[in-house]
Amino acid sequence: MEIKKPKIASIPYDDFPDNDTLEQMARDMRSNGVNVVTGVLDDLINWGRSNSLWPLTFATSCCGIEFMALGAARYDMARFGFEVTRASPRQADLLLVSGTITNKMAPVLRRLYDQMADPKYVVAVGGCTISGGPFKKSYHVVNGINSIVPVDVYVPGCPPRPEAFFFGLMQLQRKIKVEKFFGGANKKEKKPEND
């Protein structure tokens, strides 16, 4: 079966810069072949999942204000299915980490991630979450949240424009669209050590 191309309405497929990575991901997942019936069901499930992502209302600093702007009328993330922000991690499936993560906050972030139900996704928003950003040299800032939680999409900027948020979120939607629900592992993640 040929590699399927996840479509996003209104942005042509070739305009995305990460097509190679995505196709490789799809190839890896389908290396054992795909059952026709489950393949179709997968598509249906992924269509639903990718268009109704519920973000957790989680913001620590500046980038969070832009996240709020996304929720308001001009940018209106409801157009893409992200409008149901949840205050409880139990009900959310997308963790948009917007804002600096400090050493004191790191265990809390990890706990929030652990409390979310699968399937769950993480988007690192802004320079701070990607590398520490302007506070890279600080004694109390985590230099990149990928050392704490697995990150699906990085959105650079300080703060990123709302359009950049959307682009990042659409990249996440495309990733979800190639996932498998029936059998196979989507993410190669280390098993958390039980303590």
Added chain:
Amino acid sequence: MTEQIEIQPDRLHEEMLRLHREQQMDFLEDIIGMDWGDDGLGIVYLLESSATGERVALKTRTVNRNSPELPSVCDIWQAANFKEREVYDYFGIQFINHPDMRRLFLREDWTGYPLRKDDDPTDARNPLRMDNEMPVDTTTELRLNPDGTLSDEEKAIFDAEEYVINIGPQHPATHGVLRFRVSLEGEIIRKIDVNCGYIHRGIEKMCESLTYPQTLALSDRLDYLGAHQNRHALCLCIEQAMGLEVPQRVQYIRTIMDELQRIDSHLLFYSCLCMDLGALTAFFYGFRDREKIIDIFEETCGGRLIMNYNTIGGVQADIHPNFVRRVKEFIPYLRGIIHEYHDVFTNNIIARQRLKGVGILNRDTAISYGATGGTGRASGWSCDVRRRMPYGVYEKAGFREILYTEGDCLARYMVRMDEIMESLRIIELLIDNIPEGEWQVKAPKVVKLPVGAWYSAVEGSRGEMGVYIESRGDKYPYRLHFRSTGLPLVSVIDDICRNSKIADLIAIGGTLDYVVPDIDR
């Protein structure tokens, strides 16, 4: 330059008490911890009298670096409680007779005191700890006994019988990552223990290894809803130290930008408060109009939230050719539409009942805690920096201070709504008169400040935003301290909330209008 009177530690408390009683120095503006190297560790106190406007700066120090101990002044000014904890956290100075000597920002298991000059906080003693913090229910007090000896006394924050719930750090109504531990009796709040530091980014320490122009970048990110104002304060302080005169044009631009920023911030305040109280439509109203201001900012500064606009001796770029026109379109627009805000929220019976008479802060308490900004003005304290220490061109606009006397949530809300109108009026008067001229004076490439100490402040969106710089003649500040607008506001929350209902905590927190990264710095 700020002249500082040195006082010996053993006379400090007595002298402070005298200043408070005899010279009415009732406003403790700030307490700044210092590490003077061989001259010991010490503190700079900035005091002001709310009655006469007179200001003094004092300092005290101890040469004992191993166990520095200085007398506490938190029985004179309540503001000292949190600020002395901050100094303890940064420098390890123990305050004698302080009732609650815990760290304020860092975790209890942090080793070392990051702002000491001989401490490198990035080394291996403090790795990233992924284990959860243990809640502590006790604290220590270093008590001075009548016979002159000192003893450690353990004190309970919460008793074993108390019913304590935890709110935050991840909670939408705390406006960022602030954590409260609340002791309840039924629905009634008995005590609140505020835990800060979840967004402590160590900005003050970082600034010590940045050149002056570089430090500007971090100031925007403190209180991002007052980005222009924070940076304005820092520029003012550096310019004051350099003796640099900025042109009239720059003064006008800065004043207009500060006021636009204030409207922006107050609109966001409105949106968030309403959303917290369940009025979602109002949230959309506020954001709709806020976007219009952001458009104006974006055209001139290039940024939507973090503007990076003020520079030492000017601004980054001249105002955009459309700036004046767009501002002039915006003023009648907002005036014409503000009634919607009042229709949907202010005059709503539910909103009124949740705000009126709730969370009363009286004037003396506000002064004692140093709760400036809209919060102080709602309690009848005339604390506006634009009046107390004029800067910019406010005098030309005949600036009027908004004062309410009730001190409740509704008054705090109304102060901000009225300030939106006042800011519009100021901008309207200034916008047509921006003088021609340069928008940036020729400042030296390498900025070096002479030896000395300076303090400058502006009226930020939520209170007095001050900057204290101590220089030893280098390219880098020896110490750069920001007077947080939010720290006094959260320190007052325990006082206001006692004996209120738990649901009122949301209204009180919302109307105090703090921004957490500015508290933690």
